[in-house]
Amino acid sequence: MIIFQFADPVLETLNKCNRAMLFSAMMDSDLFNSGFVSKTRRQLPEMERKVLDLAAATDIVQGIFYSIAFTQGSQMFVSYFKSGCFSGIRPSISNVLQESDSTVTQLLPYRILTHKDLNKKVLQQQKAALSRSKSHVKQNGHTDGPKRQCYSQYFNSRWSICKVVFDKLSILAQSEDISNKLQVSSVIFNCVKKNADENHIHDRPLHIFGLHDTDTLLQVLKDHRIHGNHVVDDPVDFSSLKKEIKPKSVEEEFHILSSVSNYHWDNDQKASYMQYFSTYNEDTRKYPTSLRNKIIFHF
Structure with missing residues (x-):
């Protein structure tokens, strides 16, 4: 779940400069601050x-x-x-x-x-x-x-x-x-x-x-x-996106983010619950695990 809000001064500055709004979401801001998601x-x-x-x-x-x-x-x-x-x-x-x-x-x-x-x-x-x-x-030999x-x-x-x-x-x-x-x-x-x-x-x-x-x-x-x-929803064609990401509407941001893989549990590793939502958590020092959250984190 993502709620768009500019809690980070850097992101706010980027927005004022008409830089890319695309991945400006703060993944854990409202869910964690409201107490809806926590360790317990x-x-x-x-x-x-x-x-x-x-x-x-x-x-x-x-x-x-x-x-x-x-x-x-x-x-x-x-x-x-x-x-x-x-x-x-x-x-x-x-x-x-x-x-x-x-x-x-x-x-x-x-x-x-x-x-x-x-x-x-x-x-x-x-x-x-x-x-x-x-x-x-x-263990049991050939058996149905x-x-x-x-x-x-x-x-x-x-x-x-x-x-x-x-x-x-x-x-x-x-x-x-x-x-x-x-x-x-x-x-x-x-x-x-x-x-x-x-x-x-x-x-x-x-x-x-x-x-x-x-x-x-x-x-x-x-x-x-x-x-x-x-029918399965058509994903965003990322190859058609320009290298210089132009400002997007909130609706476009949500659509693009929804098209990025968000699978957190690989065959050999399970993400913790704190990693599931957060792009990075200062208290637990947990980094994101899904491709979607990693893109938001590095942006």
Whole structure:
């Protein structure tokens, strides 16, 4: 989640000189200062990680939509992730969220992870499954092994992990000791089982926090899942960007940043929660790990 604010005098000077506004975000400024993310409050990065894990289980999951909307004055910042049957749904969801709050005049969508990030996670899970399979054969000889548990039970066990984290995140969003400078207006989590039965609601678990009028949202999710254009968003063509980066609007900044890889967990290393959001933290001396945060840090 990025909120654009010039807390650094150097960045402020760059802005006054009409230098590049592109990566002027202070990654951890408002989230950490508001107390929403800390060493003990890890629900937000935990939720994003679990959502990615679930979306990568392509053998059982048809698609996922997840978003958390923050409001700050008249601006709404929507940090979101979508995959599969929910690809391409972001503009419709943005309309629903903006219409749900009459005080919001500007909505800025920010994609948590890209399609490339998801593919990387899928490949990682496939390699891990292959490794476990080879280990099982080596230890027990050639065998088909025990049959996997019932398909529905397997799906339920995977998405229920996300549900637990979602509940923790929703509780944190209501916490009275969180600074009101940054308010959470809604959290949405919808997962659809592969080959879902339209008459079976448990095949499409939906959990919502903070959104008062859910009827429109439900209709948008259903219409897009069944009839929508499930295309993957086109990434920014960085080769076409000029070497001299010209000032961009905030909307363009968010779009460009959303197109940069943000995957934090490699096969051989896990980023700490403090590294997940921060471009650099003076207290922990943790450097960024994703390509997106590294670009912001070096800029």
